[in-house]
Amino acid sequence: MKNLTRDIDGHWETIEPQIQQFWHKVPKELRRREYEHDGCSVSVDINWQPLATRLRRDNELVRPLRENRPPVKDWQKKLLQPTRIRAEVTVSGANKVCSHDWYPTFFLDTFVHEIFLIANLSVPGSADFYSASIARPNQRHSTEVRLSAFAFDCGWTDSLDGEWPSLQALPREDVCRWFEALNIGYKQRAETGIERALYVLLHLARDDTRIDSVTWLFHGLEALVSTKVGESVSGLVRRLAAVLDLDELSQKRLNKRLRQLYDWRSSFVHGGYAVPHPASSEVIDRRLDAHLMELHNLRQFGASLLIATLQALIKKRIVELRFDEQLVTTTIGARMDDRSKT
Known part of the structure; x- marks a missing residue:
């Protein structure tokens, strides 16, 4: 070393x-x-x-x-x-x-x-x-x-x-x-959301300075809380907030930062990303300064969010995570009964 x-x-x-x-x-x-x-x-x-x-x-x-x-x-x-x-x-x-x-x-x-x-x-x-x-x-x-x-x-x-x-x-x-x-052992392919998130951290640790690390971050976050690929950011925010015990103000802050990160991901995946030269010298081209700083800040936010969520699971001793959706309905008869009481 x-x-x-x-x-x-x-x-x-x-x-x-x-x-x-x-x-x-x-x-x-x-x-x-x-x-x-x-x-x-x-x-x-x-x-x-x-x-x-x-x-x-x-x-x-x-x-x-x-x-x-x-x-x-x-x-x-x-x-x-x-x-x-x-x-x-x-x-x-x-x-x-x-x-x-x-x-x-x-x-x-x-x-x-x-x-x-x-x-x-x-x-x-x-x-x-x-x-x-x-x-x-x-x-x-x-x-x-x-x-x-x-x-x-x-x-x-x-x-x-x-x-x-x-x-x-x-x-x-x-x-x-x-x-x-x-009990991950020597497993070479992740099978659970937690395993996928941990493997994403390892990939990021090898090289977290490129734009594709933003895609890795969303993969890790979505896998961790079992949201579907391409699902709305609001669903990701809602589930992360449940794990992290966030209040309403913190959820709004999380939603804003995640949407900014998602815009970078979309520009890279779907086109529109202004690809920098591989040499990436902001000294030669000062226009690169703001680009690299924004990317670093958002990428670090995403990495910290993934790490903080895993730490929350550790503190709560959670080794398996599943979210169940509920359907809440109001029937015609119930609504009519409510009106008759007013």
């Missing part, structure tokens, strides 16, 4: 201690996982202690800068030093693919993805694996993890600034218990 320091310095006094606390004495649920696959038993063990030690050290290296004091010598060079974390994968039994080199790496990578979600839903921004890679001893090629925690970190920082949706730190044990109840 490289570049373990946060990209955002905001509220470091609140956030950094909770990140360090999360990785302090990591519980068994985050150190060991066992999988059963097609006749093989696969166990994965990860020693996270070097990460906990490195996070404490790096925090002390950047603390002087945050407190407007002179930093220690070569502090930047020390921050860029990679950290190696030892993992052991044991495969028992046999199947048609277990002899391939990628087989144990796959299960380690799967566990790392799960830990990324657990950590960042518990303490947003606590697990940034964007620069992480997996390599076997003496192996020339490595598997890049590429999971950025920026959206989680930015969302929690915005929340501490008073922005909505509000993200927060959740007890590590509660999040681990919730994930265990989901």
Whole structure:
């Protein structure tokens, strides 16, 4: 792993201690996982202690800068030093693919993805694996993890600034218990709305800087609350409000922001989107400034909304979500009876 320091310095006094606390004495649920696959038993063990030690050290290296004091010598060079974390994968039994080199790496990578979600839903921004890679001893090629925690970190920082949706730190044990109840394992295709929303977060963590991330966000939100693709925004607002326990004013605010986000999605999917050059240099063309800023703000709002909704489910211990529509009618006889009473 490289570049373990946060990209955002905001509220470091609140956030950094909770990140360090999360990785302090990591519980068994985050150190060991066992999988059963097609006749093989696969166990994965990860020693996270070097990460906990490195996070404490790096925090002390950047603390002087945050407190407007002179930093220690070569502090930047020390921050860029990679950290190696030892993992052991044991495969028992046999199947048609277990002899391939990628087989144990796959299960380690799967566990790392799960830990990324657990950590960042518990303490947003606590697990940034964007620069992480997996390599076997003496192996020339490595598997890049590429999971950025920026959206989680930015969302929690915005929340501490008073922005909505509000993200927060959740007890590590509660999040681990919730994930265990989901029983996702190594599943490669999502089957439930919650699984689809979690997989969307993983896709966004790989690359959340493009316009198609807006489409991913709507897919995750619609899947989470079981609205149909292309259904009105009002239905999405109504169901999200039920999960988040929103009052009328908050629902109006949510409706406004979601419609703005939906306009971006429609322009991209149906045409009308002014496609920027892939180089995306706002320094060369200042017209790109407003475009990128609006896209970032709306995309971050959508990501925070998705994360906040998942955190609400965790707090309520909900692992399955279903909405039932009701038909309310008034008969002719009932209406006539009401008139006779007046």
